[in-house]
Amino acid sequence: MNNIQIIGPFRQIITLEGLPMKGVINDEEILIKENSYVVIEGDQITDVLSSLPKNTNEFTFHEISGDHILIPGLIDCHTHMVWGGNRAKDYSMRMAGKTYQEILATGGGIFDSVNKTQKANKSDLKESLTARVKCQLKDGITTMEVKSGYGLEPNHEVKLLEVVKEVSNEMTVDLVPTCLATHVSPKGWDKKEFVETVLKELLPQLKENGLSNRVDIFVEDNAFPIDLADYYLGKAKELGFDITVHADQFTTGGSELAVKHGALSADHLEASTDKEIEMLAASDVVAVALPGASIGLGMHFTPARKLLDAGASVAISTDWNPGSAPMGDLLVQASILGIYEKLSSAELLAGMTFRAAKALGLSDRGRLSAGYLADMIAFPVADYREIFYNQGRIKPNMVWKKGALL
Numbered sequence: 001m002n003n004i005q006i007i008g009p010f011r012q013i014i015t016l017e018g019l020p021m022k023g024v025i026n027d028e029e030i031l032i033k034e035n036s037y038v039v040i041e042g043d044q045i046t047d048v049l050s051s052l053p054k055n056t057n058e059f060t061f062h063e064i065s066g067d068h069i070l071i072p073g074l075i076d077c078h079t080h081m082v083w084g085g086n087r088a089k090d091y092s093m094r095m096a097g098k099t100y101q102e103i104l105a106t107g108g109g110i111f112d113s114v115n116k117t118q119k120a121n122k123s124d125l126k127e128s129l130t131a132r133v134k135c136q137l138k139d140g141i142t143t144m145e146v147k148s149g150y151g152l153e154p155n156h157e158v159k160l161l162e163v164v165k166e167v168s169n170e171m172t173v174d175l176v177p178t179c180l181a182t183h184v185s186p187k188g189w190d191k192k193e194f195v196e197t198v199l200k201e202l203l204p205q206l207k208e209n210g211l212s213n214r215v216d217i218f219v220e221d222n223a224f225p226i227d228l229a230d231y232y233l234g235k236a237k238e239l240g241f242d243i244t245v246h247a248d249q250f251t252t253g254g255s256e257l258a259v260k261h262g263a264l265s266a267d268h269l270e271a272s273t274d275k276e277i278e279m280l281a282a283s284d285v286v287a288v289a290l291p292g293a294s295i296g297l298g299m300h301f302t303p304a305r306k307l308l309d310a311g312a313s314v315a316i317s318t319d320w321n322p323g324s325a326p327m328g329d330l331l332v333q334a335s336i337l338g339i340y341e342k343l344s345s346a347e348l349l350a351g352m353t354f355r356a357a358k359a360l361g362l363s364d365r366g367r368l369s370a371g372y373l374a375d376m377i378a379f380p381v382a383d384y385r386e387i388f389y390n391q392g393r394i395k396p397n398m399v400w401k402k403g404a405l406l
């Protein structure tokens, strides 16, 4: 028995081949392979064909009937999917007019989730993370980043990152773990002392146990001010960690640090001005828009159109978390961002695939061409534009992870 599979015909295969990593993309640039078949060997794509080869005994053929289109598996490059409890009361207060920053300042918000998560036992956290990962897979997300950040103190952060590793090992999915111990400083700690503790006691442990090689920090005066974040990122980099930053969500400063330290991505950017946009566009840092957080906080979107026009690479992610972004539906959120920010379908697709892969430092996924992982999703529609036209409501009905149909 060989391990070559041929799957098709698909009305359209949207390979995303040849589309640029940075800047504007028009829909006309998308190469559409009509009535085509994808060839997979093991976990990789080897070809896209316009007709079925004759030597049918040399491969396994999976026939697709009816209207279906095929695109790369989606990549959610920014989530906080491991948490305990919920923040429904915060959300109700926010709807009634209290701000996220006011709730945080009175010791609620992120601190409330930290309390609940620190108290949760490992098996409950595993169970809830597994349920969320299943949800994401159903939505067509085959690679997802997961941040810690509701543990804060080293022992609690280790517990969360162990949960991520165990769930990743048990499921057919890739979870990319990121240490966000520096989400806020735990109550009763001096911020500088806390940062030193993370650097000395937590990061070496994470490296040694293969729990994460990425760090994130929430740069904001009520979380970590610019100077301290600058110090932390420099030291984390020296320790060999990749960097991503919660940047310019309410005030600017974070994106400048992201550029200075050569971060893989700068995420949020709702408050970015032309200065930050230019800086990001001139760099290799991926700008990550998080429409779920804008929707969850009732605030304006990341200036995705301006970022793209300036020449930046823009990814789109859910930011799925119990506070600012409790929805966690990437397709719905990307569709909403698209219509408000005036993005093309091509820019939305790129932002959830190969550009999101770059934000995670991955170059083996996000397009459907030879040598890429066979992470693919099919939608029961005849044209790719129907995905966003349906505002994310139509979900994929087939999901393949590394060549395996889930």
Ligand code: NIG
Binding pocket: 080, 109, 110, 113, 218, 246, 249, 293, 319, 321, 322, 323, 324, 325
């Ligand atoms: O990306 N702003 C900082 N962190 C998260 C929210 C965390 C929370 O509210 O629990 C975010 O929006």
Ligand code: FE
Binding pocket: 078, 079, 080, 246, 319, 321
């Ligand atoms: Fe976030």
